[in-house]
Amino acid sequence: MKLLxxxxxxxxLLLILPSIFAASSSEDFDxxxxxxxxxxxxxxxxxxxxxxxxxKPAADFGIHGLWPNYKDGTYPSNCDNTKPFxxxxxxxxxSSMQKSWPTLAxxxxxxxxxxxxxxxxxxTCSESVIDQYEYFQTALNLKQRTDLLGALTKAGINPDGKSxxxxxIRDSIKESTGFTPWIQCNTDESGNSQLYQVYLCVARSGTGxxxxxxxxxxKCGEEINFPSF
Ligand code: 5GP
Ligand code: 5GP
Numbered sequence: 001m002k003l004l005x006x007x008x009x010x011x012x013l014l015l016i017l018p019s020i021f022a023a024s025s026s027e028d029f030d031x032x033x034x035x036x037x038x039x040x041x042x043x044x045x046x047x048x049x050x051x052x053x054x055x056k057p058a059a060d061f062g063i064h065g066l067w068p069n070y071k072d073g074t075y076p077s078n079c080d081n082t083k084p085f086x087x088x089x090x091x092x093x094x095s096s097m098q099k100s101w102p103t104l105a106x107x108x109x110x111x112x113x114x115x116x117x118x119x120x121x122x123x124t125c126s127e128s129v130i131d132q133y134e135y136f137q138t139a140l141n142l143k144q145r146t147d148l149l150g151a152l153t154k155a156g157i158n159p160d161g162k163s164x165x166x167x168x169i170r171d172s173i174k175e176s177t178g179f180t181p182w183i184q185c186n187t188d189e190s191g192n193s194q195l196y197q198v199y200l201c202v203a204r205s206g207t208g209x210x211x212x213x214x215x216x217x218x219k220c221g222e223e224i225n226f227p228s229f
Pocket of ligand 1: 033069073074075076121216
């Protein structure tokens, strides 16, 4: 009888254990989207934009965010409100962030509000792998390792307000980074579809790019504008 009781206890424990682990890893994720935005396309919409207090950003793609994602296309958000954004812990990264992760929202700001939003919504969901310092450092490293504008201009695709095939845009970025990007469009004031954001996928560890397990939804036209900035 005792033996039966002991085995029943063991079996129940074995049944319960996986759900305990599942609960503690509920903030886990499969990969990141590393998202960069073209400032010209953020600014020429109906909503317009404001330059950051540090001045007009370079005419280059800027970081929007590093977003943990699940391979079924869903994603976690706002995972830990006990870890607020702490700019003093990333003080040596701030000048690089001003250059590579500029804010274009109105009213003009230093960028802190944008970085705080990205950390709280997305960064806190990657804490099983990287802490706050590493989150921002990882994004900056990934930016340094991709030259989207260089890839495009090398293929004759320039921010000159002309239109280019989405295929040529995708191919030139694939050629340069080795990985297939996902292109997100928005529309300018006249309603033209234009190159807004470029998504690349990053391994869970944050160490390098991977082919995307899943692409976001949405569609651009076959030909899209590349506005100046
Ligand atoms: P939108 O609807 O403008 O594409 O996205 C609005 C916001 O939702 C994004 O800035 C981002 O914070 C979040 N978001 C949209 N799509 C994804 C996605 O596929 N993965 C993750 N992690 N966040 C997303
Ligand atoms: P997400 O779309 O990532 O959830 O939210 C972006 C938030 O950051 C919005 O509240 C938006 O107003 C703010 N934000 C500040 N600066 C920028 C910027 O340069 N680009 C984008 N896309 N959002 C910005």
